[in-house]
């Protein structure tokens with residue numbers, strides 16, 4: 001293509017990109033309105049979600065659905081979590097104003113990126129290497145430098161970097177992994193979908209010395225927390 005043609009095509013590309021950005025903004029506003037009407041109140045959480053482009057965390061074929069309040073496939077039989085569940089879990093975690101948080105199940109990196117806007121240091125473990133690699137690229141592209149990712153089995157937590165004052169598990173566990181309880185600081189909070197069967201209890205566990213206080217905030221479906229790495 002000649003330089004003349006290249007210059008000719010540039011303005012229309014810009015116009016198209018601007019139009020796309022408008023559509024994205026509208027869809028994002030609608031999603032935030034939905035989260036509010038579903039009971040999400042914490043302005044920090046709503047702001048972090050509004051500032052995080054979910055379309056960036058899904059494959060091209062799913063992009064047109066990225067602002068629906070649904071889980072969407074991200075490959076390898078995994079999903080990017082439903083925004084309302086992300087908001088609920090983040091809101092529960094933020095009650096304790098944590099500074100160092102461990103996430104188990106990086107997946108697309110969407111929840112990780114939201115946490116990175118709210119918390120000083122975010123650590124996240126993913127068992128599928130290919131997902132961990134793409135998530136790392138996304139963090140770099142978004143300039144989120146307060147995130148550390150690792151390919152590994154989240155059942156073991158991240159002992160070297162612990163203890164954490166918040167831990168969030170974004171895959172459904174049959175039972176609460178002991179290592180995660182051990183790596184939570186005194187006064188810290190663990191948010192985890194747990195239980196037998198497909199529908200899990202979204203539990204909040206607060207550590208007070210050697211005692212634990214538990215509550216259930218919701219019943220949810222999650223892809224399973226699996227043993228080992230892939």
Ligand code: SAH
Pocket residue numbers: 078079080081104105106107108109110111112125126127128131152153154155170171223224225226227228
């Ligand atoms: N927060 C992610 C959720 C992805 S789905 C997002 O919104 O995109 C859950 C993720 O947990 C999957 O990527 C799955 O591979 C991962 N996972 C399952 N078991 C795991 C384990 N034992 N350790 C680390 N990650 C695990």
